[in-house]
Each structure stands twice: as C-alpha cells, then as structure tokens.
C-alpha cells in the first residue's frame with residue numbers, strides 16, 4: 384500500500400477582520416495524499432484554494448489563523464512545529480510554489496546566489512552543494528526550458544515566465560516528498576505552461592517529487608497531471624476522489640454543473656457560466672448553517688438548509704452532500 388504523506392484533518396483557517404468578524408475561508412476540510420498522488424484542487428476564485436495551500440504549509444500569518452484541525456505530514460503535526468523545525472522540513476520535505484512565485488525572488492542577488500543560499504540553508508556539506516549546482520541544476524534548467532545563462536542574471540533581468548520557471552526550479556531542487564503548487568501556470572503563455580506541466584510531470588513520474596497538491600482554475604491541467612481531484616466550494620472541500628471518477632461521474636450537484644459547463648480543456652473556470660445554476664456562492668463571513676450550496680442546488684431538500692451535509696464515501700469518491708447520505712445522518 385502507498386505510504387501516507389499528508390493527512391489534513393478537519394482543518395479550519397479563518398481571516399480575522401478588524402471589525403471583529405471572520406472570513407471562514409477553509410472550514411472543516413479533510414483529505415489525504417499518499418506517495419505518488421497528485422491531488423488537483425479546483426474551485427472558483429474565492430473558494431479557499433490559496434488559503435488551504437498557505438494553511439497546510441504552516442505559513443498562516445495574521446489576519447489568517449488556523450483555528451482548528453491537524454496537518455499531519457508523515458504523522459507529524461506540522462502546525463505544532465517550531466520555526467526552526469519548520470525551516471528544516473521546508474524545500475526538502477514540504478515545498479511550496481506560492482501564487483505569484485515569480486514576484487517573490489529577492490531582486491538584489493543573482494539566480495545562482497539565490498540557489499546557493501537556498502541550498503546552504505538545508506545542506507551542510509559544501510561538496511554536496513557543488514554537486515547539485517554542477518549537475519542537478521543544469522539538468523533541471525534544461526528540463527524546464529531555461530538557458531544556463533539565467534544563473535548569472537538578476538531576477539529583474541528575466542521575463543515573468545522565466546522568473547516563474549526559476550522559482551519552480553528552486554522549489555523542486557531538493558526533490559520534496561510533498562510539493563504544494565498554487566496556480567504555478569496561471570500567469571504563463573500556453574507554450575511555457577506546457578513546459579512547466581511537463582517538468583512537474585517528469586519529476587513526479589521519476590519519483591523525484593513524491594507527491595503533489597496542485598491548485599488550478601483549469602480542469603484541463605488537472606486532467607493532464609492529477610490522479611485525484613478535489614473540488615472546493617465556499618471554503619469546503621465538497622468532493623474528492625480519483626480523477627477519472629470525478630471527471631466522468633461527478634457526484635456533487637456543483638461538481639456536475641462545473642464539469643458539464645466546461646466547453647473545452649484550457650478554459651478558466653472563473654470565466655464559464657455554470658449550466659442550470661443561478662446565483663453566487665454565499666458570504667464566507669456569515670455562511671448558512673446547512674449546506675453552503677443550498678441556494679443554488681437543483682436537488683435541494685429540507686435537511687440541506689438545516690444541517691451541514693456529512694462526508695459520504697461513494698466508490699473512490701468522498702462527497703459532502705445529503706443526496707448520498709443513508710438515513711438522515713442523525
């Protein structure tokens with residue numbers, strides 16, 4: 384059986400506003416990632432995808448706070464680790480490609496220095512660092528379609544697409560057990576997008592990156608990369624299962640509408656009109672007490688308004704919907 388890499392258990396991460404209210408951006412989310420899994424998370428803008436990535440990377444900073452739940456990386460709750468312990472597992476064990484990674488590169492040093500500094504903070508042996516700089520780095524540059532001369536440039540001397548690829552290369556250079564990638568391709572042109580997807584695919588297939596959580600607006604990207612899909616709606620993970628099952632036989636009424644409405648792969652899901660659905664997702668400041676999809680659901684029942692839907696296992700899929708619950712769940 385594949386080894387478990389990440390177990391997220393009933394995670395709640397809220398933004399606390401100055402007016403005393405809170406935005407319940409990730410609200411009771413649970414899922415697991417095993418070795419060799421690529422879990423693609425899809426959802427409309429504002430559904431909580433980036434907040435989930437930040438929270439499970441233990442990077443929540445005010446106004447965001449994890450208020451409940453566990454993030455177990457190989458059995459260790461990373462939310463309980465000290466900053467020094469976290470620093471040690473980052474990059475080498477759990478690595479994040481943040482949204483807008485290209486803007487996060489230190490502009491005052493060359494890419495070579497950036498890489499060397501990153502390696503130095505994780506590897507004690509100078510010999511090992513030199514070995515990575517001389518063999519792994521050129522190999523990865525070529526895999527991601529970058530010329531060697533980028534190493535001698537400052538970030539501002541590179542195009543946005545090049546900077547993004549440099550960030551992705553640095554985040555994956557130590558072959559992490561878990562890579563968390565938050566929309567790594569959304570700002571790239573189609574050709575560069577393809578290069579990055581191929582790069583990530585190769586790292587996963589050759590087992591250099593052992594598992595991945597990949598956030599995107601584009602179901603086509605998920606279909607190419609992921610063996611599992613999770614769908615977020617208004618701060619909840621409403622459906623998660625094997626990619627083939629979710630794409631071919633979506634269960635949750637929202638997932639069904641989403642997949643039926645996509646004209647072709649490559650479409651940004653924020654730009655599609657969901658067939659048969661009216662309205663908007665609810666406010667995350669004051670979400671309804673029952674199902675968050677209630678107002679828009681064509682199949683809604685009385686219980687959906689009153690009680691939060693339970694997690695129900697149907698085949699490989701876990702769906703959060705009263706339609707699939709046996710009895711009334713009481």
Ligand SMILES: Nc1ncnc2c1ncn2[C@@H]1O[C@H](COP(=O)(O)OP(=O)(O)OP(=O)(O)O)[C@@H](O)[C@H]1O
Nearest residue numbers: 398406408427428429430431432433434435446667
């Ligand atoms: N700093 C913040 N303060 C208050 N609310 C925030 C903050 N950042 C995000 N939010 C809110 O949290 C919710 C989830 O946002 P998040 O960025 O996680 O969604 P997303 O699915 O990643 O969206 P996108 O696809 O646009 O990146 C949204 O309602 C958003 O407005």
